[in-house]
Amino acid sequence: MPTKQRARSARPDENVAAAIPACVSGWLVPGLGHFMLGKRGRALIFFGVVMSMFLLGLSMEGALVALDRSDLLQLLGGLAELGVGLPYFVVDLLGRGDGNVTAVTYEYGYTFLIVAGLLNMLIVLDVFDIAVGRKD
Amino acid sequence: MVSHFLVLSLFAFLVSIAFALLMRDTSKEQIRFAIFSFVCFVGTAFVIGWLMYPFP
Secondary structure, eight states, X not given: OOHHHHHHHSOHHHHHHHHHHHHHHHHHSTTXXXXXXXXHHHHHHHHXXXXXXXXXXXXXTOOOOXXXXXXXXXXXXXXXXXXXXXXXXXXXXXXXXXXXXXXXXXXXXXXXXXXXXHHHHHHHHHXXXXXXXXXX | OOOXXXXXXXXXXXXXXXXXXXXXXXXXXXXXXXXXHHHHHHHHHHHHHHHHTTOO
């Protein structure tokens, strides 16, 4: 039975439960969720796009901001950047995400980092839709 | 020297690819949508740039 038909015939809660590992993997490593669902071409492109944006953001001296609950804008920026998954934690652990606020490209870099995270969140939602059978 | 246009184009290129893959199903539709999205990003930047031109 094709995957889509099988997914639709299963109970919705079973579909959601089956989607969670793919979604978590897709969050941790951009594209891995699609890879697990057999969408290898798309997985490769998503990985390339998100990682390119993330690395370009770092090379433009953008900063990985801390999750500071006292400053709403900073908190939202941090949450958006966190969307990129493992690369965020790796760069943070290596101490490479401090950025340089005086650099002319700082705002560009920060924007690239935020959008990389937000794009990966959209990609995870796409993984969810594919896993529960709403999309091919 | 930083090329603002190059940075803008890179941003538009990468985001357009992701949007096309997320929002369209067939390869042909994806390519058309990616080009459309890229042109919209860059075109909008030019239009807003010209609108802001009179301001100091």
